[in-house]
Amino acid sequence: QSVLTQPPSASGTPGQRVTISCSGSNSNIGNNYVYWYQQLPGTAPKLLIYRDNQRPSGVPDRFSGSKSGTSASLAISGLRSEDEADYYCAAWDDTLSRPGGLFGGGTKLTVL
Amino acid sequence: VQLVESGGGLVKPGGSLRLSCAASGFTFSTYSMHWVRQAPGMGLEWVSSISAGSSYIFYADSLKGRFTISRDNAKNSLYLQMDSLRAEDTALYYCARELSTAHYAMDVWGQGTTVTVSS
Numbered sequence A: 001q002s003v004l005t006q007p008p009s010a011s012g013t014p015g016q017r018v019t020i021s022c023s024g025s026n027s028n029i030g031n032n033y034v035y036w037y038q039q040l041p042g043t044a045p046k047l048l049i050y051r052d053n054q055r056p057s058g059v060p061d062r063f064s065g066s067k068s069g070t071s072a073s074l075a076i077s078g079l080r081s082e083d084e085a086d087y088y089c090a091a092w093d094d095t096l097s098r099p100g101g102l103f104g105g106g107t108k109l110t111v112l
Numbered sequence B: 001v002q003l004v005e006s007g008g009g010l011v012k013p014g015g016s017l018r019l020s021c022a023a024s025g026f027t028f029s030t031y032s033m034h035w036v037r038q039a040p041g042m043g044l045e046w047v048s049s050i051s052a053g054s055s056y057i058f059y060a061d062s063l064k065g066r067f068t069i070s071r072d073n074a075k076n077s078l079y080l081q082m083d084s085l086r087a088e089d090t091a092l093y094y095c096a097r098e099l100s101t102a103h104y105a106m107d108v109w110g111q112g113t114t115v116t117v118s119s
Helices: none
Strands: A009-012 A018-023 A034-039 A046-049 A063-068 A071-076 A085-093 A100-103 A107-111 B002-006 B009-011 B017-024 B033-038 B044-050 B057-059 B067-072 B077-082 B091-098 B106-109 B113-117
Touching: A009 A018, A018 A085, A018 A107, A034 A063, A046 A063, A046 B106, A071 A085, A085 B044, A100 B044, A100 B057, B002 B091, B002 B106, B017 B033, B017 B091, B017 B113, B033 B077, B033 B106, B044 B067, B044 B077, B044 B091, B057 B067, B077 B091
Parallel strands: A009 A107, B009 B113
Antiparallel strands: A018 A071, A034 A046, A034 A085, A063 A071, A085 A100, A085 A107, B002 B017, B017 B077, B033 B044, B033 B091, B044 B057, B067 B077, B091 B106, B091 B113
16 A cells, blocks of 8 residues: 555546545655656656646646645646556655655546 | 666566666766666556765665665666565566656656566
8 A cells, every 4th residue: 555645546538627636644745746657558657747746848738736735636637538547646755764755556547 | 868677587586686777868977866666567666766976875665675776877877686586576677767856756767677576
């Protein structure tokens, strides 16, 4: 079970707006940046959002990130069929005993 | 900009493997690097990271000291020495570059190398 909690699945129809949540704690999301990755079937993950809400060049502005306290969200507007993928949130964890990286369990997005 | 992993394969429980990641197209020596793994049909799991000059090294708690990350900046290469391998280490192992302006943001990924631990 991941320390960062995501819903296992989400769905929407083309053109809709969908959001994916990610819940953590003070030692990770509450005190560090959140990142979002998209993984298309059979491919390596791709960085979608960094520093909570920044998009790397080339990522459409249909993708947006937000954070409040110990939770974060990824929003996808104008849903398209090619958005069907697995989405992962990530954050560094400052646990004193062993700091390290965390990923959420992933959310499988289906475009109906 | 490219990362190419190698060194995966089939190994018996208790055995060892050394993964390599060859970097090209960027100044490898100025970037922190990570290993991330993905078990079959499962999600991503962060494994380890190493800073540009090897001063800062971190490991996932679940590894319990069995893995060692290292790098050779002269050879533009990242390594992961895996010892005392277990069935649960079976996964696709990715190396990834950390974005220079955002700690733990991985902006370039390799295609992965598969490790299978089985008798």
